[in-house]
Amino acid sequence: MDNQNSEWEAEQERVSGVTRLLAAHIQHLSQELGLHRSDVVDMRKDFWEEVTVNFSSPDDLGETSTSLRQQAQILNERERHHLQSSKALKKYKKLVTSPYFGRIDFTERPDGTSEQIYLGIGSLMEDNGTFLIYDWRAPISSLYYDGAPGPAVYQTPGGEVAGTMDLKRQFVIHDGTIEVMFDTGMTIGDELLQQVLSHSADDRMKSIVATIQKEQNAIIRNDRTRMLVVQGAAGSGKTSAALQRVAYLLYKYREVLQADQMLLFSPNPLFNSYVSTVLPELGEENMQQTTFQMYLEHRLGSEFQLEDVFNQTEKLLNAPDSSEASVRRDGIAYKSSVVFLDVIRTFATTLENSGMRFKPLTFQGRAIVTKEEMQQQFYSYDPAIKLANRVELMTGWLLKRIAAFSVEERSAAWVEDQIELLDSSDYHRAYQMLRRKSGGRQESFDDFELEKEMLARYLISQRLKPLRVWTKRGRFVDVKGLYSSLFEGREYIESLSGGKPLPASWENICGQTLESLSVNELAYEDATPFLYLKELSQGFRTNTLIRHVIVDEVQDYSPFQLEFMRRLFPRAKMTVLGDLNQAIYAQGEVLGDLAGLVSVYGEENTEVISLTRSYRSTYEIVEFTRAMIPGGEKIVPFNRRGEEPQLSRVSSEAELLDSVEQDIRKLQDLGYHYVAVICKTAEESAHVHAELKGRLPVRLVTKDTPNFQKGALVLPAYLAKGVEFDAVIIYDGSAERYGRESERKLFYTACTRAMHLLHIYSLGQPSAFLPERVLQAAGNESVAVQ
Numbered sequence: 001m002d003n004q005n006s007e008w009e010a011e012q013e014r015v016s017g018v019t020r021l022l023a024a025h026i027q028h029l030s031q032e033l034g035l036h037r038s039d040v041v042d043m044r045k046d047f048w049e050e051v052t053v054n055f056s057s058p059d060d061l062g063e064t065s066t067s068l069r070q071q072a073q074i075l076n077e078r079e080r081h082h083l084q085s086s087k088a089l090k091k092y093k094k095l096v097t098s099p100y101f102g103r104i105d106f107t108e109r110p111d112g113t114s115e116q117i118y119l120g121i122g123s124l125m126e127d128n129g130t131f132l133i134y135d136w137r138a139p140i141s142s143l144y145y146d147g148a149p150g151p152a153v154y155q156t157p158g159g160e161v162a163g164t165m166d167l168k169r170q171f172v173i174h175d176g177t178i179e180v181m182f183d184t185g186m187t188i189g190d191e192l193l194q195q196v197l198s199h200s201a202d203d204r205m206k207s208i209v210a211t212i213q214k215e216q217n218a219i220i221r222n223d224r225t226r227m228l229v230v231q232g233a234a235g236s237g238k239t240s241a242a243l244q245r246v247a248y249l250l251y252k253y254r255e256v257l258q259a260d261q262m263l264l265f266s267p268n269p270l271f272n273s274y275v276s277t278v279l280p281e282l283g284e285e286n287m288q289q290t291t292f293q294m295y296l297e298h299r300l301g302s303e304f305q306l307e308d309v310f311n312q313t314e315k316l317l318n319a320p321d322s323s324e325a326s327v328r329r330d331g332i333a334y335k336s337s338v339v340f341l342d343v344i345r346t347f348a349t350t351l352e353n354s355g356m357r358f359k360p361l362t363f364q365g366r367a368i369v370t371k372e373e374m375q376q377q378f379y380s381y382d383p384a385i386k387l388a389n390r391v392e393l394m395t396g397w398l399l400k401r402i403a404a405f406s407v408e409e410r411s412a413a414w415v416e417d418q419i420e421l422l423d424s425s426d427y428h429r430a431y432q433m434l435r436r437k438s439g440g441r442q443e444s445f446d447d448f449e450l451e452k453e454m455l456a457r458y459l460i461s462q463r464l465k466p467l468r469v470w471t472k473r474g475r476f477v478d479v480k481g482l483y484s485s486l487f488e489g490r491e492y493i494e495s496l497s498g499g500k501p502l503p504a505s506w507e508n509i510c511g512q513t514l515e516s517l518s519v520n521e522l523a524y525e526d527a528t529p530f531l532y533l534k535e536l537s538q539g540f541r542t543n544t545l546i547r548h549v550i551v552d553e554v555q556d557y558s559p560f561q562l563e564f565m566r567r568l569f570p571r572a573k574m575t576v577l578g579d580l581n582q583a584i585y586a587q588g589e590v591l592g593d594l595a596g597l598v599s600v601y602g603e604e605n606t607e608v609i610s611l612t613r614s615y616r617s618t619y620e621i622v623e624f625t626r627a628m629i630p631g632g633e634k635i636v637p638f639n640r641r642g643e644e645p646q647l648s649r650v651s652s653e654a655e656l657l658d659s660v661e662q663d664i665r666k667l668q669d670l671g672y673h674y675v676a677v678i679c680k681t682a683e684e685s686a687h688v689h690a691e692l693k694g695r696l697p698v699r700l701v702t703k704d705t706p707n708f709q710k711g712a713l714v715l716p717a718y719l720a721k722g723v724e725f726d727a728v729i730i731y732d733g734s735a736e737r738y739g740r741e742s743e744r745k746l747f748y749t750a751c752t753r754a755m756h757l758l759h760i761y762s763l764g765q766p767s768a769f770l771p772e773r774v775l776q777a778a779g780n781e782s783v784a785v786q
């Protein structure tokens with residue numbers, strides 16, 4: 001005991017020493033930064049006084065430019081120093097309250113030197129170069145996450161270092177005081193994880209740096225592969241590991257990689273805000289965040305009324321048994337498949353020889369260039385020239401045709417009429433144009449004929465401007481027509497699909513697709529194939545700045561979307577994370593058959609890591625939810641005990657609402673700040689919210705809600721993706737609501753959002769997806785799944 005006490009005291013003394021040093025650094029840097037700031041501001045103000053400006057002779061000019069350059073260099077240098085100092089200050093301010101969370105003692109072979117390594121979210125060095133704190137991302141720090149005391153090795157850029165880990169110690173330090181300290185024989189002791197996981201939910205995700213598990217560390221530090229696929233159970237820390245991975249890569253490649261070169265695709269805007277604080281918490285800049293929908297809007301929003309995945313899901317969930325929904329589901333499955341991806345690729349190849357569709361170039365209802373002429377021109381180019389390059393050639397040719405047309409049009413009667421109507425500002429602009437064109441020589445319209453001609457040229461140029469822009473954007477390629485042609489019967493698409501069968505309801509799928517296209521609506525399942533075809537025929541737009549793309553909830557993406565990302569970000573590596581059991585949208589499940597994912601970069605460039613341990617929920621909740629899905633027995637619950645999930649059958653909506661209301665009050669009295677009432681759809685959520693809001697404070701979450709707030713929330717299951725709550729109340733987990741096989745994963749996703757408590761209500765017969773033992777205990781017979 002005495003020994004333990006003296007160890008504790010010694011460690012506390014060290015913490016205090018480090019904290020004092022950090023406080024001194026903070027004071028020093030704050031002062032220095034204050035001075036710097038005024039220095040830089042002064043320099044900017046005096047910039048022109050400090051440099052010698054003399055343009056009278058070539059020598060003077062040279063001197064002036066050298067002087068300018070020197071001054072700019074000094075200013076740059078100061079600004080860089082200022083930036084570094086403010087980064088350091090930010091880091092020290094984070095470290096000062098909790099400088100580190102772990103210690104390992106490592107004796108290196110063969111020289112036998114032993115070192116105590118303390119790990120924190122950033123490093124701290126003494127003046128003599130000794131590390132007082134190592135950054136958790138330093139090569140040696142991986143020992144802490146990977147190994148137990150005993151023989152150990154770690155990788156460095158210079159090769160493997162072997163030795164013995166003599167001690168592994170964990171700390172919880174708050175405000176410079178050690179609150180918890182223990183030595184562990186395991187990788188990362190369960191005790192600390194127990195503590196961390198029993199905390200209450202938050203509106204923002206937290207960094208897990210102190211308790212990263214070995215298998216998560218493998219994800220974080222994997223930087224060999226082009227595509228890293230992480231398959232993991234609900235709550236297994238996929239998102240957490242991905243965010244730590246971003247921080248790791250930013251550290252490891254800090255000389256060449258910036259935060260804005262990394263891009264996260266999130267399932268929805270709410271999730272974007274949920275994860276936005278993890279990197280700043282680790283002292284890093286945030287990466288770029290977006291959703292695939294935002295990208296689609298950016299590319300197609302001006303041409304179409306775009307449906308989003310939420311509206312698509314809502315429509316299917318609200319009328320699941322209608323024949324329209326069944327056709328739609330078939331269509332979604334086909335249009336998201338690898339088969340259809342191949343169809344589009346083959347289609348684009350055939351277009352190199354024939355079948356390209358164009359929109360005529362028209363002006364005031366008259367054709368400047370007809371479709372037929374365009375066809376002829378297009379196929380007169382050398383067939384070896386790629387489709388997209390031929391479109392480029394066409395653009396040039398069409399612009400010339402527009403120019404020729406504008407010359408012919410100068411004597412048209414409408415031009416003369418319109419000239420009469422020009423006002424003085426038009427007149428002024430025409431005059432400016434005349435001057436520009438004549439190289440500034442023409443000063444006035446002194447010649448009547450010339451004036452008329454210039455005004456005509458000006459007028460026609462103005463009127464033809466939109467057509468020129470339209471042409472430059474390649475809009476003359478009739479992508480809508482091309483895409484539609486795939487749905488104009490069976491034969492054509494069959495010839496493209498190499499004998500692969502079409503869905504049975506193909507004719508109806510065609511009907512639905514053409515109907516939407518005819519009113520310029522693009523269904524969610526059509527948007528990516530459409531864009532893909534557009535890019536194939538007009539040339540792919542790429543973003544070479546992005547070096548790393550992270551796709552969360554990848555089970556909800558189609559092979560199309562991933563292929564699209566690969567093309568869009570040709571210089572990026574990819575990390576994709578998902579859970580097959582949470583594939584809640586109707587489109588293809590890329591995780592179901594990994595072939596689609598693997599084909600993106602090929603087997604040799606793809607690595608798959610699985611996470612099976614679930615951390616979010618209590619042992620009881622994981623035991624409960626894993627029985628809802630096939631193969632769930634492979635999920636390993638973390639041993640944090642809590643209450644058994646509760647199933648309550650009610651017989652009326654009034655009783656249901658009363659029970660939910662009482663439940664929320666009770667849970668809030670117990671100190672649970674984040675209580676979610678999860679419904680199946682947005683429609684149901686809006687109804688429940690309307691019923692409850694008069695009784696107690698409760699917020700409705702919609703697809704446009706920008707972020708979470710503390711309190712009771714009502715939301716549809718698909719918006720609860722990726723996030724978590726202290727307590728989850730399933731509003732109506734009846735067989736009626738969750739009875740179709742396609743609804744199993746939605747139900748599972750909703751239930752797995754609970755960290756500490758799960759209450760399921762059922763209006764009538766409970767869903768057969770609930771665990772058998774629970775149904776039996778509640779005296780309910782299970783009902784067959786439809």
Ligand SMILES: Nc1ncnc2c1ncn2[C@@H]1O[C@H](COP(=O)(O)OP(=O)(O)OP(=O)(O)O)[C@@H](O)[C@H]1O
Nearest residue numbers: 208211212213234235236237238239240615616722
């Ligand atoms: N090593 C860890 N240490 C502490 N907490 C952890 C650890 N790993 C995961 N967690 C916690 O478990 C919860 C679930 O993590 P996360 O959201 O990253 O899982 P996920 O696999 O992305 O889940 P889902 O697929 O269900 O959305 C979070 O509260 C996270 O902080």
